[in-house]
Amino acid sequence: MKKTLQKISDNTIRRLPRYLRALCELEVAGLERVSSVALGGMLGATSSQIRQDLNCFGEFGTQGYGYGVGLLKHAIEDILGKNRRYRSVLIGAGNIGRALMENRFFEENGFEPTAVFDVLPERIGTRIGGVRVFDVRDMPRRLSQFPAEVAVLCVPKDAAQSSAEQAVKLGVRAIWNFTNADICIENARVVVENIHFSDSLMTLGYRLRERQDTANAAQQTDRSA
């Protein structure tokens, strides 16, 4: 893993998980080597793109041979920090938050959940996915005793910005934002990663409407012809 100097584009990083998924499939299938052309075929990408992407991080292949499946998989896992452990807290124990906890999402990706915070008295003191739910007012005490790197934000839209700011003030370095709000953190060293359900659904809506409309337009032309 050399050349950490050049700026690596967001596009490249977001392709790595897809490469990883393909490599896992290949590993399960018992394949030992794969060429950039073959990998590109699986993913609908050009071999050039794959080679360019990988060469941002190092030289993982061998001329005339290709890439070792296990080796490359391991390399990408390293790049994505899969073998690191990050302590994370959930803020907001609503439906989405609970679903994430109960699915063991965090554990699977190395994000160890250490606490849940909520405002509702009936939730406080219970356990979600095996993790205690604390009063959100205890967050400062709890986080200073048991620091966490990541806050998973599942609060209502209006509480998003203030919860995020509080978490950052308490030492959190990354926010996984599930609220339908854009979080704005002064400190540029804090990472914010968004899951915007509504944005995604609106994009779907756009493409549905577009296809409907072009289909209708085509029908019109047919009829008039």
Added chain:
Amino acid sequence: MKKTLQKISDNTIRRLPRYLRALCELEVAGLERVSSVALGGMLGATSSQIRQDLNCFGEFGTQGYGYGVGLLKHAIEDILGKNRRYRSVLIGAGNIGRALMENRFFEENGFEPTAVFDVLPERIGTRIGGVRVFDVRDMPRRLSQFPAEVAVLCVPKDAAQSSAEQAVKLGVRAIWNFTNADICIENARVVVENIHFSDSLMTLGYRLRERQDTANAAQQTDRSA
């Protein structure tokens, strides 16, 4: 809404929901007009980009004045199909699927849920968010009687591809995919929109690790200085 001829980039479309969010805030704040410079300031975008994006769909502004907040908001809602109604079914009534249903996510965005399908006997016959859960084996019968445009895919990874194919065969035109798998549909007219939680979490992991490492490297340099 003219000029539907030129190809509109995915980047542009994915920015529209953000514009919409800013416009809603402005409307709530009682503002009547906004310039591309002001909107850009809110969103951390250039005014050029905003004007370019909007002009893909029509001319919504007025020289020397800017954009009418209500008018532009309405225009973007139209583009995103917010005023259309799409019938949608949920496949897989696990934690995530249930969370989506109970949050009224679909209703809020014009995606009316008409049925839920699952394999587990104890779920079949119950209601989730007010919608009946059917045996997945009844999907053909049910969908031919009550067609749906959208399938929300919340099944286990291994069932993803086959469930998606079945839904498409039964007339579904769009798939909102929550599984950690890449869905591949032959029919290019079918829309697939992914929410890949793990991909998102891995991206977060990358950036966390990167910052940790550069911080460590800086510390090293300090120490040796």
Added chain:
DNA sequence: TAGATTGTTAATCGATTAACAATC
């Protein structure tokens, strides 16, 4: 009218693809 701001064209920048020498 003068100032402001759009719509749109031109310039720049970055990302993707193509090409190919190096080499297993």
Added chain:
DNA sequence: TAGATTGTTAATCGATTAACAATC
């Protein structure tokens, strides 16, 4: 050695930004 495939440089393509005439 010959064939295959990488790593990397060069060419192309597309997206973003800058500039400015049109005009409210």
